[in-house]
Amino acid sequence: MNKSLDPRVNRLNIPTGELTPKVPLDQFGTFEVFVQIKEGKGYRHEGIVHAPNRDMAFLFAKEQFSRRLMCAGIFVVETRNVFVTAFTEDKDNIYNHISDTYPEDGEEEQYEIFHLEKRGKQHDHIGSVPAKNHQQALALAKPNFIDGDPIFNVWVVKTSDILFTNEEDMIMWNTLPEKKFRDASDYRAADKIKEFKERQA
Amino acid sequence: MYGGGNTFESIKATGLENEDPVKLAEFEARIERGEKIEPHDWMPQLYRKQLIRMIEQHAHSEIIGALPEGTWITRAPGFKRKLALMAKVQDEVGHAQLLYGAAETLGKPREQMLDDLVSGKSKYSNIFNYPAFTWADSCFISWLVDAGAIVNQLANARGSYGPYCRALERICAEESFHLKYGHHCVIHLATGTEKQREMMQAAINRWWPPMMHFFGPSDKASVHSEILMRWKVKMSSNDEQRNQFLDMYVPKIWELGFTIPDPKLGKNEETGKWEYTEPDWEEFKRVINGDGPCNAERLAVRRTAEERGRWVRQALLAPKTQYVAPLA
Amino acid sequence: MSEIAIKELLYKIADDQLILGHRNSEWTGFGPLLEEDIAFSSMAQDKVGQSQAMYQLLHELGEAEPDTVAFMRNSDQFHNCQLAELPNGEYDFSLIRHFLFDFAYAIRFEMLSNSSYVPLAKLSKKIQGELRYHTMHANTWIKQLGSATEESISRLQNSLNEAMPYALGIFEPSPYEAELKSEGIFDGEEALKEKWLAKITEVINQTQLQLPDITTLEPKMGGRAGQHTEHLQPLLDEMAEVFRIDPTADW
Numbered sequence: 001m002n003k004s005l006d007p008r009v010n011r012l013n014i015p016t017g018e019l020t021p022k023v024p025l026d027q028f029g030t031f032e033v034f035v036q037i038k039e040g041k042g043y044r045h046e047g048i049v050h051a052p053n054r055d056m057a058f059l060f061a062k063e064q065f066s067r068r069l070m071c072a073g074i075f076v077v078e079t080r081n082v083f084v085t086a087f088t089e090d091k092d093n094i095y096n097h098i099s100d101t102y103p104e105d106g107e108e109e110q111y112e113i114f115h116l117e118k119r120g121k122q123h124d125h126i127g128s129v130p131a132k133n134h135q136q137a138l139a140l141a142k143p144n145f146i147d148g149d150p151i152f153n154v155w156v157v158k159t160s161d162i163l164f165t166n167e168e169d170m171i172m173w174n175t176l177p178e179k180k181f182r183d184a185s186d187y188r189a190a191d192k193i194k195e196f197k198e199r200q201a
Numbered sequence: 202m203y204g205g206g207n208t209f210e211s212i213k214a215t216g217l218e219n220e221d222p223v224k225l226a227e228f229e230a231r232i233e234r235g236e237k238i239e240p241h242d243w244m245p246q247l248y249r250k251q252l253i254r255m256i257e258q259h260a261h262s263e264i265i266g267a268l269p270e271g272t273w274i275t276r277a278p279g280f281k282r283k284l285a286l287m288a289k290v291q292d293e294v295g296h297a298q299l300l301y302g303a304a305e306t307l308g309k310p311r312e313q314m315l316d317d318l319v320s321g322k323s324k325y326s327n328i329f330n331y332p333a334f335t336w337a338d339s340c341f342i343s344w345l346v347d348a349g350a351i352v353n354q355l356a357n358a359r360g361s362y363g364p365y366c367r368a369l370e371r372i373c374a375e376e377s378f379h380l381k382y383g384h385h386c387v388i389h390l391a392t393g394t395e396k397q398r399e400m401m402q403a404a405i406n407r408w409w410p411p412m413m414h415f416f417g418p419s420d421k422a423s424v425h426s427e428i429l430m431r432w433k434v435k436m437s438s439n440d441e442q443r444n445q446f447l448d449m450y451v452p453k454i455w456e457l458g459f460t461i462p463d464p465k466l467g468k469n470e471e472t473g474k475w476e477y478t479e480p481d482w483e484e485f486k487r488v489i490n491g492d493g494p495c496n497a498e499r500l501a502v503r504r505t506a507e508e509r510g511r512w513v514r515q516a517l518l519a520p521k522t523q524y525v526a527p528l529a
Numbered sequence: 530m531s532e533i534a535i536k537e538l539l540y541k542i543a544d545d546q547l548i549l550g551h552r553n554s555e556w557t558g559f560g561p562l563l564e565e566d567i568a569f570s571s572m573a574q575d576k577v578g579q580s581q582a583m584y585q586l587l588h589e590l591g592e593a594e595p596d597t598v599a600f601m602r603n604s605d606q607f608h609n610c611q612l613a614e615l616p617n618g619e620y621d622f623s624l625i626r627h628f629l630f631d632f633a634y635a636i637r638f639e640m641l642s643n644s645s646y647v648p649l650a651k652l653s654k655k656i657q658g659e660l661r662y663h664t665m666h667a668n669t670w671i672k673q674l675g676s677a678t679e680e681s682i683s684r685l686q687n688s689l690n691e692a693m694p695y696a697l698g699i700f701e702p703s704p705y706e707a708e709l710k711s712e713g714i715f716d717g718e719e720a721l722k723e724k725w726l727a728k729i730t731e732v733i734n735q736t737q738l739q740l741p742d743i744t745t746l747e748p749k750m751g752g753r754a755g756q757h758t759e760h761l762q763p764l765l766d767e768m769a770e771v772f773r774i775d776p777t778a779d780w
Contacts, residue, residue: 004498005332006272007767008555011616014505027312028517028562030305030527047368048302048527049564050311052517055669060564062662063571064295068375079525087241120237120363123529155528169665174658179578181284187381189388193456196392200458267558274554278772278780279596280581284574290557291570298563336771336780386780394778502559510561513620516674516681 030079031057033065034125039072043125045114054078054163062172068182071173073165081161083134085154087116093150095142102136111137112162114155115145123155134158215428220245232433237363240306240529251434253307256365260300261318261325265499266346267293269329273339285382289343292375299371303364306527319504327485328411330493337390337397337404344383345408345450349415351376352446361433364529384453391457398458405454406462413463413480414488416443447475530712534705535646536590537608538715541753542637543583544609545699547599548761549630550576551768552617561620568666572627575659582656586648600772604761610752612695614761621684622692624674628667628732629696633725635660640721645713668732675736682737689733693741697748700725 004010028050034043046065051057057076066074088094111131114123126145131137134156145151165172180186217225224243231238238244267290274290277283301311317323328346333339351373358369390401417439420426429435437445448468454461465478488496553573560566584595592598612630617623638660641653674681700722709715726743733740751757772780 004272005334006268008271008275008559009498009502011555012502012505012509012559014501027310028514030525032528045529047299047371048305049298050562051564052673056517056673059568059666059669063568064298064564067567067571079528082528084528087239119239120366122367169661171658172662172665174655181281181578182288182378184378184381187285187378187385189385192388192392196388196458197456264558264563271558273771274557275551275767276770278600278769278774280577280599282780284577284581287554287557287570287574287577291567291574294558294560294563294566294570298567301563389779393780394775396775397778397780506559506561509559509619512678512680512684513561513565513674516677 028052029057031061031076032079032082033057033061034075034077035065035069035071036073037070041072043073043075045123048079049076051076058163058165066173073170075162075164077157077162081157083138083156085138087153088150089152091150093146093148094152094154095146098138098142098154099135100139100142102139103133104136106132106136108132110159112157112159113137113141114157115151116153117149117151119152123153128159215247215425217245217247217428229431232361232431237366238361239363240526247428248432248434249307251429252362252365253304253309255434256300256304256307256362257309257314257317258324258326260297260304260314261323262329263293263297263300264318265325265329265503267297268499268502269331269333269495270339270342272333273336276336277339278336282386286339286343289379289382292379296368296372296375299368300365302527303362303368306364306529308526310526315507319500319507321491321500324489326415327488327493328415329499330488330496331408331411332495334407335400335404337400338408340383340386340390340401341404341408342383343379344387345412345454346415347376347379347383348450349412349442349446351380352442352449353416356436356442359433360436364527367529388457391459402459405459409462410480410484413443413477414482414485416440416446418480418482418485444475447477451475530646530714531705531708532590534703534708534712535649535714536587536592537703537705538709539583539587539590539649541608541610541703543580543587543598544607545580545613545630545634546576546583547580548607548609548764549613549626550574550578550580551764552613552615553623553627555617556620556623569623569627572631572659572663572666575663579656579659582652586652589648596772597776600769601776602765604757604765605755607755607757607761607765608753609757609761610695610698610701611749611758612692612698612752614752614758614764615692615695616760618688619684621674621681622688624667624670625685625688625692626696627663628671629692629729630699631660631663631667632728632732633696633699633721635664636724636728637721640716640724644715649714671732671738672735675733675738685736686738689738690741693743694746695749697722697743697746698750698752701748701750701753703753 029052031049031051033046033049035046036043049057049060049064051060054076058074061074061076085094086097088097108130110128111134112128113126115126116123129137129140131140137156138154225245228244270286271290274286277286301314304314305311314323318325333342354369354373354376358366358373360366387401390397419440420438426435451461451466463478465476468475550573553569553576557566557570557573560569580599581595584598587598588594612626638653638656642650642657644650644653671685675685676682700718702718703709706717710717730740
């Protein structure tokens with residue numbers, strides 16, 4: 001290959017000749033990422049990362065989803081541990097379709113409830129409920145939401161399946177103020193243009 | 202960043218005759234009402250296929266798009282530029298991550314998309330097959346290529362597929378930093394020393410033809426593109442986007458005292474449309490098909506990165522997690 | 530307060546952060562997986578930003594502007610440890626270096642957050658937040674790869690063996706150790722090294738890696754006094770290539 005204009009590429013030692021095709025790999029798991037913009041606000045679903053485990057999912061989520069936003073906390077949960085209801089439309093509240101009966105198996109522990117309140121938007125964390133299983137958590141949440149604004153979809157997650165930010169790690173979001181180099185507001189230059197035009201005139 | 206629908210291959214048949222007419226009508230009514238389509242909703246095969254292709258190409262364009270500007274990442278002049286360029290190139294990688302995630306909700310795993318990228322099966326925006334010779338080239342890209350991408354992405358953000366729109370909302374917010382940063386750099390070169398002005402003018406001369414290619418050739422009227430418009434997959438024509446870009450940015454280039462290497466370029470005040478020399482579409486095709494100045498290098502870098510990272514990925518692969526498509 | 534001692538301290542910290550931040554930024558776009566590419570880039574940005582803030586403190590003490598100091602000196606005027614300037618190598622080396630270096634710096638900034646030199650103490654407190662993420666990142670990766678496959682373990686072990694003598698160079702004593710200590714500015718390189726060794730030993734012991742016996746190693750010193758490997762000058766030339774086209778120009 002010819003010399004690259006990028007000195008980094010020249011240091012990559014790209015093999016000459018035919019490149020071997022990429023080896024197909026299995027994928028890492030998928031983790032759903034929730035972000036809390038500031039203390040006191042609820043957690044909202046922001047996206048996904050691929051990671052081999054929760055700890056790494058957390059590491060990856062932090063920089064992908066909070067390097068610019070104000071952020072007070074993040075949590076991640078593996079996608080397959082999220083239990084999802086069906087979706088409803090218009091004024092139809094999904095809780096109308098949730099059975100009041102539920103299986104009794106399992107030990108009681110805490111579950112987290114997430115609601116989709118508007119189509120096209122993200123799921124928001126609503127609260128938690130102690131229950132024996134996901135189905136019971138849903139049934140226990142029902143009386144609180146059945147008469148309110150329609151909820152179109154619910155996610156239920158066992159709290160122990162979630163990796164939260166530790167209290168002591170919260171300082172991670174307390175960074176140097178110089179981070180504004182990432183924001184558009186740091187690049188005003190209208191004065192320079194004006195001055196330039198005046199010089200030309 | 203991403204260029205218009207320029208890498209679409211036309212699909213001969215729409216396959217709509219095989220779709221359930223009741224479901225199809227509900228689907229179209231939902232889009233007509235301005236609602237988003239979500240991963241769990243019924244959708245025609247053509248919609249799914251076209252969106253996967255579009256979002257995937259967009260994602261590839263981001264990750265390959267990190268390379269031309271990355272050429273200058275170790276050489277940015279001064280702290281402010283050094284930090285900003287690092288953050289900007291990082292954003293491009295971040296955009297790829299977001300977009301692959303959106304495409305995955307339609308059923309194609311990220312690994313498969315990355316395989317198709319390095320094997321040359323999938324395309325990416327043509328403009329990234331051109332080299333960034335000087336610092337000023339990287340400034341051109343940050344400002345004007347990103348400006349073009351924003352025209353395209355703002356349009357697509359009004360499209361019908363929920364996960365893609367949400368990814369684009371995030372992306373557009375970050376692009377506003379790119380645009381301001383790029384403009385800031387160009388303004389400094391424009392108002393700086395003679396040498397700086399010359400660097401910038403030379404970069405504009407080099408990048409103008411690929412910039413005109415960026416939005417793709419005029420769309421041919423077809424049943425296919427009519428359907429994609431109706432389904433809000435394609436939100437505006439390539440020519441409309443090109444015109445919008447010229448309208449917004451040519452005056453900004455001119456106000457800095459630079460020239461644009463096209464004697465025919467000018468706005469027709471009667472039609473409100475810009476007129477220009479027809480871009481060389483033969484070259485465009487040649488570059489798309491692999492014969493551009495940097496196609497080989499871009500893919501070789503991607504393959505090498507994958508290859509050098511392989512041991513890391515293999516070590517991390519653990520049976521503790523299992524791949525499933527993202528939820529939203 | 531001994532200004533010359535403070536300046537020496539600030540210069541080595543700033544130069545360390547700048548040079549390693551620069552090196553780490555070379556990975557952007559080439560990382561082993563997308564998410565890690567992003568994370569590693571953020572940490573490189575943190576380091577370069579930290580160095581800028583340190584040069585700013587120096588500027589307030591009468592040194593030249595941060596841009597001039599960073600982009601116009603030659604290698605013999607740089608005070609970074611040699612560890613920072615070594616080429617990136619493969620990801621195993623970059624990760625090991627990141628692990629050894631960032632634990633040292635997390636502890637250094639923790640110590641400095643109690644410094645009697647108030648501007649430095651304030652800045653160090655801020656930087657601690659960033660370093661918390663860096664050490665969490667390093668910790669997680671080293672534990673993962675240090676106990677995963679035969680290849681990952683042997684790669685990390687080789688890199689650890691290679692990097693360790695250079696890592697000991699982080700703690701090259703300053704000519705002003707006594708003043709720094711007696712004036713409560715900084716508790717000294719030796720104290721830092723002890724804490725660092727305890728910390729990295731704790732992490733390494735949770736993996737299948739072996740910490741080299743540091744009593745048998747010859748630390749790579751000299752960086753603090755401007756003696757560098759052949760890798761630093763080309764790095765600086767590359768970094769300043771555009772800036773030096775016209776150092777008086779506004780870029």
